[in-house]
Amino acid sequence: MSAAIWLGRFLFALVWGALLANLVWPFPGKGFALFLILLFVLLAIHLLQLLMFASAYRHFVQWRRGDYWQIVVFGIVGWFAILNAQPQREQELKR
Template sequence: MSISVWLGRILFALVWGALLANLVWPFPGKGFALFLILLFVLLAIHLLQLLMFVTVYGDKIKWSRGDYWQIIVFGVIGWLAILQKQPRQKTD
């Protein structure tokens, strides 16, 4: 699953790059407004995911500051990366 996490991170980096490039160099026509709306929707969804993950798994997982940022930037892909680095628990 590590390869899929890295591919997801690359994909999200490209999406964020396009959305933030719109702020620096506005796209012509209605593209600026569309990409601005998409930027706010993506940020809102990732913040909602962060709220859900911290609420549900806040006491079960040891969180670091980087984990919060990973979910804000990469969403579910960041969550998968956090789960990968957690030690496995025995189910005996």
């Protein structure tokens, strides 16, 4: 599962890189507008996921500050990483 999470993070990093590169070096023609719309859609979807996961699983998952950013940046892949880290976090809590 860890390899899949890192692959997903890498793919999302590429997508974010392309979308943010459009802000610095605008793509020619209608590409600029398309990538700008895609940037806002991706950000809105990830913020909606954060709202859903944080409210629905607030009592079942031990949240850390970076977890919120992980969902905003990586979406569902970040959520899988948080769930994957839960057994280790529970062990740390028991110590």
